[in-house]
Amino acid sequence: xxxxxxxxxxxxGDDFTRAGEASSxxxxxxxxxxxxxxxxxxxxxxxxxxxxxxxxxxxGGKAHVEISPEKxxxxxxxxGPGIRDIDLAMREGYSTAPDNVRALGxxxxxxxxxxxxCSDTMEIDTKVGKGTTLHMTVLAKKKQ
Amino acid sequence: MNQFFHSVTLDxxxxxxxxxxxxxxxxxxxxxxxxxxxxxxERCIDCGECIRVCPHHAKKAKSDSLDMIQNFKYxxxxxxxxxxxxxxxxxxxxxxxxxxxxxxxxxVFEVSRSAELVSEVTRKLMQEGKLEKPVISSACPAVxxxxxxxxxxxxxxxxxxxxxxxxAARIAKREAMKKTGLPRSQIxxxxxxxxxxxxxxxxxPISCKKSEVDGAIAISEIFAKLAAAMENLKTVxxxxxxxxxxxxxxxxxxxxxxLLNDKYLAADGIENVIRVLEELEDEKIRELNxxxxxxxxxxxxxxxxxxxxxxxxxxxxxxLRRYLPVSQNHIDGRIPGxxxxxxxxxxxxxxxxxxxxxxxxxxxxxxxxxxxxxxGLDCGSCGxxxxxxxxxxxxxxxxxxxxxxxxxxxxxxxxxxxLSSMGTFPLLSDEEEKKS
Ligand code: SF4
Ligand code: SF4
Numbered sequence: 213x214x215x216x217x218x219x220x221x222x223x224x225g226d227d228f229t230r231a232g233e234a235s236s237x238x239x240x241x242x243x244x245x246x247x248x249x250x251x252x253x254x255x256x257x258x259x260x261x262x263x264x265x266x267x268x269x270x271x272g273g274k275a276h277v278e279i280s281p282e283k284x285x286x287x288x289x290x291x292g293p294g295i296r297d298i299d300l301a302m303r304e305g306y307s308t309a310p311d312n313v314r315a316l317g318x319x320x321x322x323x324x325x326x327x328x329x330c331s332d333t334m335e336i337d338t339k340v341g342k343g344t345t346l347h348m349t350v351l352a353k354k355k356q
Numbered sequence: 357m358n359q360f361f362h363s364v365t366l367d368x369x370x371x372x373x374x375x376x377x378x379x380x381x382x383x384x385x386x387x388x389x390x391x392x393x394x395x396x397x398e399r400c401i402d403c404g405e406c407i408r409v410c411p412h413h414a415k416k417a418k419s420d421s422l423d424m425i426q427n428f429k430y431x432x433x434x435x436x437x438x439x440x441x442x443x444x445x446x447x448x449x450x451x452x453x454x455x456x457x458x459x460x461x462x463x464v465f466e467v468s469r470s471a472e473l474v475s476e477v478t479r480k481l482m483q484e485g486k487l488e489k490p491v492i493s494s495a496c497p498a499v500x501x502x503x504x505x506x507x508x509x510x511x512x513x514x515x516x517x518x519x520x521x522x523x524a525a526r527i528a529k530r531e532a533m534k535k536t537g538l539p540r541s542q543i544x545x546x547x548x549x550x551x552x553x554x555x556x557x558x559x560x561p562i563s564c565k566k567s568e569v570d571g572a573i574a575i576s577e578i579f580a581k582l583a584a585a586m587e588n589l590k591t592v593x594x595x596x597x598x599x600x601x602x603x604x605x606x607x608x609x610x611x612x613x614x615l616l617n618d619k620y621l622a623a624d625g626i627e628n629v630i631r632v633l634e635e636l637e638d639e640k641i642r643e644l645n646x647x648x649x650x651x652x653x654x655x656x657x658x659x660x661x662x663x664x665x666x667x668x669x670x671x672x673x674x675x676l677r678r679y680l681p682v683s684q685n686h687i688d689g690r691i692p693g694x695x696x697x698x699x700x701x702x703x704x705x706x707x708x709x710x711x712x713x714x715x716x717x718x719x720x721x722x723x724x725x726x727x728x729x730x731x732g733l734d735c736g737s738c739g740x741x742x743x744x745x746x747x748x749x750x751x752x753x754x755x756x757x758x759x760x761x762x763x764x765x766x767x768x769x770x771x772x773x774x775l776s777s778m779g780t781f782p783l784l785s786d787e788e789e790k791k792s
Contacts, residue, residue: 215717217724236634245716246708249508256638281713 216280217241223263223288225272234275235259238284245279248352254330255284255350261323261330262288262346269293270343283332286348294340302328360397361559363418363552364404368392370414375736377406377415382626383505383707387749388739398706401501402556403626403651404660417552417661420571422578425460428544428570430536433461434524437468437598437606438550438656439575440676441669443583449603449676453595455586456548459578464595465528467547468602471520472685475601475614477695478515482617482645490621490636490644491515493611497557498651499629500701504562507633508703513647516697518563520605521547521554525568526694544570548578550659551652563697574661601683607670608655612648614683620646625653709752723747731762 219241221234239256259275266273270292278285295301302324328334331348338344373391378384385399386406393414395406407415425431433456440449453464474495481487494500494515503510518526525545532543547569549555555572604610608624621644623632629649635641652658654666662669710716726747733743738759740746749755758764 215714217717217721232638232640235638239638241720243506243508243705244707244709245720246705246711246713249703253509253637253639260638260640279717281717 216278218276218278221275221277223266223272223275223290225267225270227272228267231263231267232260233263234277235263238277238279242279242284247279247284251284251350251352255286258327258330258348258350259286259288261327262286262348265323266290266292273343282352284350284352286331286350287345288348289343289345291343294342294344295336295338296340298336298338360400361556362395362397362400362402363555363559364395364400364402364407365416365418366393366395367414367416370412371410372412372414373739374411375739377410378736378739378741380405380409381741382502382630384741384745386741387754388736398704399505401498401505401651402553403498403502404552405626405651407552407660417555417574419549419552419555419574419577419661420546422460422573422581424571424573425544425546429542430463430532430538430544431461432463432465432525432528432532432543432545433457433548434465434467434521434528434545434569435548436521436550436554436575436656437466437471437603437673438659438662438669439548440603441606441657441673442575442579442662442664443586443672446672446676447679448592449596450592450594451586451589452582454589454591454593455582457593457595458585458589459581461546463528463532465524465531465545466596466598466602467520467524468598468605469685470523470527470602471605471611472598472602472614472683473523473687473695474517474520475611475683476685476687477517477691478646479615479617480691481517482615487515488513490641490647492636493646493648494563495519495605495611495648496553496650496652496656497562498551498553498626499649500562501553501556502626502629502651503633504701504704505706506630507637508705509637510633511701511703513636514701516563516701518695518697519557520602521557521569522561522563522567523695525570529568546570547572548575549573550575550656550662552660553651562701563699565698575659576661576663579663597684599681599683599685600677602685603673603677603680606656606673608650608653609648610655612646615646617645619644620648622648622650624650624655624658626651628653709748719751722751726750726757729757729763730760733762735761737761 224230235256242252270290273290276287332351333349335347371392373388375388378386383399383401385396387394440452456464492513528545529543549572558567558569558572561567601614609622612620612622623629657669658666709719727744730743738746740749750757758767
């Protein structure tokens with residue numbers, strides 16, 4: 213039997229108070245499953261950043277998470293404006309967050325580079341004007 | 357087999373099975389079964405939240421009685437600074453301390469004295485940069501236990517220094533041995549406690565093999581006797597030897613401000629504490645050096661074994677502190693080895709579904725399936741705090757689906773429908789009856 217659990221979440225747009233609900237739910241589940249604490253931490257951070265990004269830039273989206281004993285996969289998809297320059301977006305400290313969002317303390321540029329740091333693989337599929345899909349995996353075994 | 361000692365227990369006779377307590381327990385440790393509450397021992401962190409909310413006073417805290425001190429030849433009281441906030445119009449801490457001697461103690465050692473030492477050592481260690489930041493205070497034993505069962509990644513951030521209570525017992529006993537010449541076994545040290553978590557910390561310490569504290573007497577237990585003694589004192593002995601820093605530990609924020617460092621956060625009340633720990637875990641809280649967390653709102657002054665309203669006690673302590681020096685206790689030179697923890701804080705995953713991850717995944721899938729069937733009202737009528745908790749109990753084999761009254765109602769309706777439809781079958785004609 214292929215032991216994989218999958219969960220789907222709707223990430224609401226423009227509601228900061230609810231951003232992070234999906235990642236914290238995933239975190240609780242991973243703890244109950246008995247996942248390695250370091251992997252849990254990396255998933256929680258990567259996914260939270262992804263959720264916040266979706267709220268800030270894309271007006272929300274969908275998150276799909278698959279958990280197996282070997283790895284955790286996260287697919288975050290939105291229909292937002294897309295990313296024009298991925299290299300730039302990946303740079304530490306870079307942010308395109310509008311001022312009103314930055315005033316809230318978000319979008320300080322930790323997003324993309326932090327996600328990359330926390331995940332074992334990360335693929336970005338983005339089309340300007342169409343949206344962005346982010347595919348991240350975190351392996352159960354510690355990143356060396 | 358009693359692996360877990362708990363200070364918080366249930367008086368079955370008083371419990372009405374009203375389910376008020378199950379919703380407030382931060383670790384989902386309570387179930388109502390057969391009309392009575394039950395505490396799942398390995399989950400309980402002795403925070404006392406259930407004592408606070410039970411309208412029928414069925415939850416209580418085991419602590420020691422004052423008579424217990426008679427088992428020792430030389431008796432030392434270790435009053436928590438919270439004690440001073442319980443008395444009206446008090447302007448001299450010495451009155452409380454002398455009163456303690458009047459009701460049977462030979463010696464008094466203020467816990468606020470050792471709190472000052474703990475603050476000083478913490479400052480030192482933080483300056484040396486040896487601690488993982490942000491450092492999380494270990495003063496509230498309920499918080500330490502909460503981290504141990506729910507926050508694996510934060511265990512290494514917990515300050516591995518003995519609590520002021522434990523440190524006080526060690527110093528006081530050593531001094532008493534020198535002074536009296538008695539062996540350690542004949543000297544008893546008793547903490548005057550504001551909360552049940554401290555009682556548990558003595559009986560089942562996390563930080564060391566055996567606590568040096570010999571008993572914990574609830575503030576509420578000695579309050580009346582002590583208050584009476586304080587009124588009739590002939591002379592007041594000059595015993596107090598702590599300052600603003602030590603006495604400040606009684607209220608939330610006191611330990612933090614003692615660090616003289618402004619990158620700190622102090623949160624109190626178990627729900628707020630959990631919120632902060634969640635965010636810390638996700639690294640949403642950054643750039644802080646120290647985190648002080650107290651399970652009770654207001655800090656120790658809000659403990660369930662206090663007699664006075666937490667806010668009133670806090671106000672009184674603020675007034676008392678005005679007349680004190682900043683700090684009166686210091687370590688000279690090196691950090692005493694006895695102040696450090698003997699054991700590391702180890703994650704104890706009591707909420708984990710199974711040791712086998714494949715099995716845990718299967719159980720998780722089943723829980724989700726059952727949740728779909730449940731109404732999602734979290735009404736508590738089944739005796740579990742939420743529908744999801746019931747689903748977990750079912751999968752773990754501790755509960756049945758029809759404990760949910762909505763499912764039971766559906767089942768009853770099905771049976772009733774079946775029963776009533778039985779009467780509507782056409783009667784057999786005489787001929788058919790003969791054939792059959
Ligand atoms: S609150 Fe809990 S312990 Fe108190 S009567 Fe109700 S069910 Fe029993
Ligand atoms: S003391 Fe706290 S953890 Fe223990 S059962 Fe009561 S509410 Fe739950």
